[in-house]
Amino acid sequence: MPTVLRKYGYRFHFYGSDMHEPPHIHVTGHGGKAKVWLATAEFAEASGLNNAEKRRILDAIHEHRREMMEAWNEFFRSVS
Numbered sequence: 001m002p003t004v005l006r007k008y009g010y011r012f013h014f015y016g017s018d019m020h021e022p023p024h025i026h027v028t029g030h031g032g033k034a035k036v037w038l039a040t041a042e043f044a045e046a047s048g049l050n051n052a053e054k055r056r057i058l059d060a061i062h063e064h065r066r067e068m069m070e071a072w073n074e075f076f077r078s079v080s
Contacts, residue, residue: 004071
């Protein structure tokens with residue numbers, strides 16, 4: 001479960017079992033969790049997060065999307 005980023009009290013990570021899905025990032029923190037598609041920066045799912053928290057998460061993803069995609073590709077290339 002590699003952690004790619006910690007920002008605003010959130011942990012941005014993915015799971016090794018996610019390899020058969022399109023690139024995405026899981027986010028946990030402040031009692032909430034989400035899954036966000038990296039190609040579109042859209043929520044696949046979210047719970048326990050208000051609109052301000054969702055905006056903050058998307059801001060972090062927009063800012064660090066390239067690094068997240070690089071981490072995704074590097075990790076899943078090594079496990080396949």
